[in-house]
Amino acid sequence: QMQLQESGPGLVKPSQTLSLTCNVSGGSISSGGFYWSWIRQHPGEGLEWIGYIYDIGITRYNPSLKSRVSISLDASKNQFSLKLSSVTAADTAVYYCARMMSCSGCRVFDSWGQGTLVTVSS
């Protein structure tokens, strides 16, 4: 069974870049045509989709974050990464990596990481 695990700094200073990595085990990130996604949850709120990467480099981002976000994939390490620049306190959240099924319109996330809390503070 595929497992995902987020890693990265738990504390980031304002105006800096948040960088997280999702390590995928139990299957190859290169097979199956899945969409590798990042989702976040602000404290006490619901979930917010950040974006995905598909295949080698096809990406799509939430319009509200598009100017600051970048998602990349490293097939050799079986992992994908998130970078969010110019962070503010409003970016404090639990960040999840997830695998989205490849089915037209379905928007189904069938595997998730446990999430990692990132706090933006000086």
Add this chain to the structure above:
Amino acid sequence: QSALTQPPSASGSPGQSVTISCTGTTSDVGGYNYVSWYQHHPGKAPKLMIYEVSKRPSGVPDRFSGSKSGNTASLTVSGLQAEDEADYYCSSYADSDIFVVFGGGTQLTVL
């Protein structure tokens, strides 16, 4: 504020049934049969319970069922068990650049 509206809490006694609602608009829940439900025990990875309104992934007990009427989708948990106590989130296809929208989550308590 989440795009989809869920009640913040729900509860039921063991063996009972409980239904959690998820209300959107014609641009998401009401317009497409692409509603999913996720179970989240704090500190663990969220788990897919229902997709495409009413389909259950392999391994999910048939005590969990989904339905939709108009702009509101529902998750019903029958025969409540202690391990069902968790947060539940709905999501839906969104016909906008937002791509996918989520609910604010419902905390289910088994009394």
